[in-house]
Amino acid sequence: MTSRNILIVDDEVGIRELLSDILQDEGHRVITAESAEVAREARLSARPDLVLLDIWMPDCDGISLLKEWGNAGLLNMPVVMMSGHGTIDTAVEATKIGAFDFLEKPIALQKLLKTVNEALLHAENLPKTEMNLASLGKSQVINELKQRLEQISRSSTPLLLMGNKGGSVELCGHFLHEAGTPWLSLKDNEKLKTAPLALLEKAREGIIFIEELTALSVAEQKGLSLLLSNASKYDVRIICATIYSLPQLAEHAELEQSLVQLLANTHLKVPGLNDHREDIPELVLAMAAVLAESSGITYKHFDVAALNALRNTEWTGDLKQLEAVVQNLMLTSLGEKITLEDVVRMLEQFIGAVESTDQVLPIDLVQPLRSARDEFERYYFKHHMKLINNNMSKLAEISGLERTHLYRKLKQLGVSIKG
Secondary structure: OOOOEEEEEOOOHHHHHHHHHHHHHOOOEEEEEOOHHHHHHHHHHHOOOEEEEEOOOOOOOHHHHHHHHHHOOOOOOOEEEEEOHHHHHHHHHHHHHOOOEEEEOOOOHHHHHHHHHHHHHHHOOOOOOOOOHHHHOOOHHHHHHHHHHHHHOOOOOOEEEEOOOOOOHHHHHHHOOOOOOOEEEEOOOHHHHHOHHHHHHHOOOOEEEEOOHHHOOHHHHHHHHHHHHHHHHHOOEEEEEEOOOHHHHHOOOOOOHHHHHHHOOOEEEOOOHHHHHHHHHHHHHHHHHHHHHHHOOOOOEEOHHHHHHHHOOOOOOHHHHHHHHHHHHHHHOOOOEEOHHHHHHHHHHHOOOOOOOOOOOOOOOOOOHHHHHHHHHHHHHHHHHHHOOOOHHHHHHHHOOOHHHHHHHHHHHOOOOOO
């Protein structure tokens, strides 16, 4: 059998060495990890074809790590759980979560080799790593988005998703897609006019996704209306996306308003990246992992300062812009890790200006304390006002100042409320 990369995760050095020797004798390349922390890094940098994962580890149990990889879209390799006698039930449960199989310790040689060979054959049928809704993060904003989508998934009504260009609208659509059924992302809108029923037949029991509602001509809108009226006969869900709000759609001269009203019956606003900045560090790591595995780019780790700088940046181009920055950082950064300096360099190219709390504040410290304090407060208020579009209620909440005191402070500092 062709040599493969196998990751062994176990806190017992004797087991790591024994399994490593056996699998190397079989011609495989072996990477070992004594903890979940090391395993996470090895999973991203070595991109193993198979993982042998112990259930009990000092820092994080194997089940939690398995779930973590699954939620991040990183479970595209077979995982074989290893367990002692007292954890067999847990190992069996792991197979329901996504593990391929389990091995009971002490592990018999023939059982090991048989399971490894079967798992490697199974690996050829696993899906490729890709971004999904779970990759977006764990913030309250994203958790509420998932909950709303889960409620929507219980029906088959048409859905209108409203979100930023380059954002996560399509990921939301995929969240509603049932594995094994058709997903038809319409690229040729002309077919709405020429063959709408053929589209329904092609997507039977699946989803038709239309990227931008306002891009449809009058004739194509009539075709979409035909799709909507016949979708239930084919058990097809229609999902339309737009970058516009409902009031903007209502004012759109070329849109058939009866169509807008029908789609508006079930609509959902998809939050932009700037609405859940706290998720950006984990999202960056997920993007880097997907890029490494899908594009063959060498994976590089991001240090904390680099991640903080990305978190504090204004992402007008949403996910697509962040993904472009991450890809360029991985391709052009010269060190083993991506640093704050790398991020500053890249953001200047993509955005033209960089704001990060980890950068040196643009304040002259060789001046009296009162002057330096006033200069810092100006920088502080201008920074937050830009992030929240001059929303005084939010600024009062962030700064902890009462509104009247806040207005007086801004006037004293010479900070314009209108920006």
